[in-house]
Amino acid sequence: xxxxxxxxxxxxxxxxxxxxxxxxxxxxxxxxxxxxxxxxxxxxxxxxxxxxxxxxxxxxxxxxxxxxxxxxxxxxxxxxxxxxxxxxxxxxxxxxxxxxxxxxxxxxxxxxxxxxxxxxxxxxxxxxxxxxxxxxxxxxxxxxxxxxxxx
Amino acid sequence: xxxxxxxxxxxxxxxxxxxxxxxxxxxxxxxxxxxxxxxxxxxxxxxxxxxxxxxxxxxxxxxxxxxxxxxxxxxxxxxxxxxxxxxxxxxxxxxxxxxxxxxxxxxxxxxxxxxxxxxxxxxxxxxxxxxxxxxxxxxxxxxxxxxxxxxxxxxxxxxxxxxxxxxxxxxxxxxxxxxxxxxxxxxxxxxxxxxxxxxxxxxxxxxxxxxxxxxxxxxxxxxxxxxxxxxxxxxxxxxxxxxxxxxxxxxxxxxxxxxxxxxxxxxxxxxxxxxxxxxxxxxxxxxxxxxxxxxxxxxxxxxxxxxx
Numbered sequence: 317x318x319x320x321x322x323x324x325x326x327x328x329x330x331x332x333x334x335x336x337x338x339x340x341x342x343x344x345x346x347x348x349x350x351x352x353x354x355x356x357x358x359x360x361x362x363x364x365x366x367x368x369x370x371x372x373x374x375x376x377x378x379x380x381x382x383x384x385x386x387x388x389x390x391x392x393x394x395x396x397x398x399x400x401x402x403x404x405x406x407x408x409x410x411x412x413x414x415x416x417x418x419x420x421x422x423x424x425x426x427x428x429x430x431x432x433x434x435x436x437x438x439x440x441x442x443x444x445x446x447x448x449x450x451x452x453x454x455x456x457x458x459x460x461x462x463x464x465x466x467x
Numbered sequence: 468x469x470x471x472x473x474x475x476x477x478x479x480x481x482x483x484x485x486x487x488x489x490x491x492x493x494x495x496x497x498x499x500x501x502x503x504x505x506x507x508x509x510x511x512x513x514x515x516x517x518x519x520x521x522x523x524x525x526x527x528x529x530x531x532x533x534x535x536x537x538x539x540x541x542x543x544x545x546x547x548x549x550x551x552x553x554x555x556x557x558x559x560x561x562x563x564x565x566x567x568x569x570x571x572x573x574x575x576x577x578x579x580x581x582x583x584x585x586x587x588x589x590x591x592x593x594x595x596x597x598x599x600x601x602x603x604x605x606x607x608x609x610x611x612x613x614x615x616x617x618x619x620x621x622x623x624x625x626x627x628x629x630x631x632x633x634x635x636x637x638x639x640x641x642x643x644x645x646x647x648x649x650x651x652x653x654x655x656x657x658x659x660x661x662x663x664x665x666x667x668x669x670x671x672x673x674x675x676x677x678x679x680x681x682x683x684x685x686x687x688x689x690x691x692x693x694x695x696x697x698x699x700x701x702x703x704x705x706x707x708x709x710x711x712x713x714x715x716x717x718x719x720x721x722x723x724x725x726x727x728x729x730x731x732x733x734x735x736x737x738x739x740x741x742x743x744x745x746x747x748x749x750x751x752x753x754x755x756x757x758x759x760x761x762x763x764x765x766x767x768x769x770x771x772x773x774x775x
Contacts, residue, residue, distance in 0.1 A: 427598050429579035433557050453579025454600055455477060457664065 328376040330398040336361050338392050339371025387420050389413045413444050422466040428454035471773030474585035475593040478603045478639045483646035490611050492766035508774045509538030515568035516542030519575045525595045528760035529572050561587045591771035606639040608763040612756040616730050626652040629695035631661040636734045645672040652685050653678045656711040686725045693732045694740045718742035
């Protein structure tokens with residue numbers, strides 16, 4: 317079993333079914349590289365029945381906020397989040413791209429007012445596959461590549 | 468739909484019913500204005516026009532519209548004479564101006580500025596152009612002009628000519644036309660074609676779209692020809708520009724191939740897209756289009772102020 321290649325955690329979060337190659341990005345976006353205390357484990361390029369290859373991120377002693385789960389959804393829409401308590405999966409859910417994205421994404425348009433004035437950037441998801449969002453302010457659309465560089 | 472206090476920011480926020488209601492209200496006000504010469508719906512109300520970027524037509528027609536409704540106007544026509552130069556944020560400017568006025572009209576070089584202003588202000592905000600994004604009152608007056616000329620919009624064949632790539636007015640107009648049963652002819656040089664995502668959206672929403680670079684080949688089909696300015700700076704070299712420019716000039720010769728009833732529109736200012744000899748022909752309605760700006764903006768001011 318793939319999971320056993322990496323140490324099990326007692327309490328924390330396991331983000332599974334991340335598309336291969338996106339695991340590091342997940343760690344960076346969630347700022348897990350600045351984690352204090354608990355262990356952080358990345359399994360990259362692991363065999364997966366669903367995806368062929370996948371990445372897994374395990375975070376000890378930390379649970380994710382809704383905002384963080386939304387961020388993961390943008391990078392890795394296929395991911396599942398497992399909440400682990402006492403070595404057991406206490407809760408498991410698939411991430412879901414929300415209809416509206418607020419606060420976590422910057423607009424790629426340099427002339428957008430949200431990049432110049434005090435605002436909370438906000439986007440409407442107009443397509444999930446392929447991922448496409450529209451800025452609430454300047455109305456420009458951004459596609460996956462632009463979204464990832466502006467998270 | 469309750470119009471009092473509503474903001475007018477993007478044509479995307481308008482349903483067909485909203486558009487029709489504005490056009491109907493504008494028609495009514497135009498009629499009343501003709502009968503009475505002066506209206507007093509907005510007596511005691513103050514419009515603030517905040518033009519962070521220069522404009523002739525839009526600012527003057529908003530001011531004219533407010534005066535014709537019996538209201539008064541304050542404002543500025545360039546940011547350099549205001550506290551913005553001292554580094555004041557848009558937020559603070561709006562928060563200040565709303566203490567002095569009942570409705571705000573804003574033109575700003577940043578895209579999304581009008582949306583932000585509307586969020587900050589408690590009074591209604593009308594977008595008079597935010598960077599290259601939206602200019603919804605232009606679109607509404609374009610629709611008003613078409614409707615005044617034909618009595619309808621459904622069933623028309625409409626040609627959009629010139630710079631379809633960067634032209635804000637043609638993007639908004641085509642977006643608004645998706646609410647109607649029209650056929651669109653997109654006529655432009657290869658380099659300035661309508662962006663793919665807009666063409667796709669038009670087709671998805673059931674509009675029949677034809678793309679061509681040949682004006683003379685399609686002019687005979689059209690009921691409306693909406694011309695826009697082709698800007699020199701869009702071309703890599705001047706020769707290329709001159710070649711293209713010449714093939715999109717509307718003159719009496721080209722119009723011989725058109726239907727008797729064809730109407731030619733232009734958001735103005737024009738350079739040489741339409742020869743002045745066309746001005747006196749029955750095809751030209753671009754100055755009528757300028758006039759339409761007043762009743763349409765009267766309607767929007769009156770509706771958002773809640774005084775009609």
